[in-house]
Amino acid sequence: MNETNLLEIRGATKLYGGVAAVTDISFNVQRGEILGLIGPNGAGKTTLVNMISGTAVPTRGTIKFKDEVLNGKKPHIIGKMGIARTFQVVKPFQNLTVLENVAVGAMFGKGGVKRSSAQAFKRGEEVLQFVHLENYRHDLSESLSIAGRKRLELAKGLAMDPEILLLDEVMAGLRGTEVDEAMDLIRAIHNYGITLLVIEHVMKVIVGVCQRVVVLDYGKKIAEGTPAEVTSEPAVIQAYLGKRYVANQAQGLTQEQSPLE
Numbered sequence: 004m005n006e007t008n009l010l011e012i013r014g015a016t017k018l019y020g021g022v023a024a025v026t027d028i029s030f031n032v033q034r035g036e037i038l039g040l041i042g043p044n045g046a047g048k049t050t051l052v053n054m055i056s057g058t059a060v061p062t063r064g065t066i067k068f069k070d071e072v073l074n075g076k077k078p079h080i081i082g083k084m085g086i087a088r089t090f091q092v093v094k095p096f097q098n099l100t101v102l103e104n105v106a107v108g109a110m111f112g113k114g115g116v117k118r119s120s121a122q123a124f125k126r127g128e129e130v131l132q133f134v135h136l137e138n139y140r141h142d143l144s145e146s147l148s149i150a151g152r153k154r155l156e157l158a159k160g161l162a163m164d165p166e167i168l169l170l171d172e173v174m175a176g177l178r179g180t181e182v183d184e185a186m187d188l189i190r191a192i193h194n195y196g197i198t199l200l201v202i203e204h205v206m207k208v209i210v211g212v213c214q215r216v217v218v219l220d221y222g223k224k225i226a227e228g229t230p231a232e233v234t235s236e237p238a239v240i241q242a243y244l245g246k247r248y249v250a251n252q253a254q255g256l257t258q259e260q261s262p263l264e
C-alpha cells in the first residue's frame with residue numbers, strides 16, 4: 004500500500020444518460036493534507052464526492068481508500084471505513100434536535116461501531132462545542148440559520164470520527180467574519196489529524212487553507228498544483244472567466260482583477 008495516499012481516484016467517470024458529469028478524473032488525496040477541489044458550476048465536484056462517499060457509483064474507473072476499492076459499496080459501509088461528507092444541500096433530520104442529529108452521526112461513522120447511544124450523545128456534545136453550536140443543542144435543526152445548518156452538517160460529519168472529511172461548500176452563504184471563523188474551524192479539524200477534501204467557491208478560503216488544489220471544468224481535470232500554481236494557469240482563468248477575458252489580458256486590454264486572487 005502507498006502509505007501517503009489515503010484516496011486514489013483513477014479514471015473516475017460518471018455518466019447520467021448521455022450526460023458526462025465526470026470524465027476520466029485521476030488524482031490522489033494524501034494522508035494529512037487539505038486538498039481543494041474547485042471548478043465552475045456544473046464542473047462535477049459534487050458528483051465526484053458522491054462517487055467517493057457511495058451515493059453515486061462510478062460508470063468507469065476506480066476509487067480506492069487505503070487500497071480498498073470503494074466502487075459499489077454502500078454509503079454506510081464507506082462511512083464506517085472512515086470517510087464522512089457534508090451535503091451541499093443540507094440534509095438535517097428536521098424533526099430531531101441539533102444534538103440528536105449529531106448523535107446519529109456519532110452512531111454511524113467509524114467511531115460508532117463500539118458506541119452506546121449514551122456515548123453517542125456524549126460525543127455529540129463534544130462535537131457541538133467544537134463547532135460552537137452547543138447553545139442550540141436542544142433546538143430543532145430546522146430552527147437554525149443557514150450558517151448554523153452548515154455548522155451542523157460539519158458537526159454530523161465530524162461526529163463520525165472520519166479519517167477523511169469531504170466538505171461540499173460548507174461556507175456557501177456565509178459572510179465576512181463567518182468565513183474567517185469557518186476557516187479557523189477547518190484548520191482546527193486538520194490539526195486534529197483529519198485529512199480534508201474541500202470544495203469551495205470562495206478563493207480566499209482555498210488559498211488560505213489548502214496545500215494543493217485540483218481544478219475541474221466540464222467534468223474534466225484541467226489543473227492540479229499549489230493554489231498559486233493553479234490560479235495562474237491560463238486554462239483555469241479561462242474556465243472561470245471565459246476566453247475573451249484571457250485574450251484581453253494577454254493584450255493588456257483590461258485592468259480588471261482576476262476573481263481567482
Ligand SMILES: Nc1ncnc2c1ncn2[C@@H]1O[C@H](COP(=O)(O)OP(=O)(O)OP(=O)(O)O)[C@@H](O)[C@H]1O
Nearest residue numbers: 019022023024042043044045046047048049050051
Ligand atoms: N443525478 C444527476 N442526474 C443527471 N445529471 C446530473 C446528476 N447529478 C449531476 N448531474 C449533472 O452533472 C454535471 C455536474 O454536476 P455537479 O453537481 O457534480 O457539479 P458541481 O461542480 O458540484 O456544481 P456546483 O458548483 O453548481 O455545485 C452537471 O451538468 C449536472 O447537471
Ligand SMILES: [Mg+2]
Nearest residue numbers: 048049050091
Ligand atoms: Mg456541487
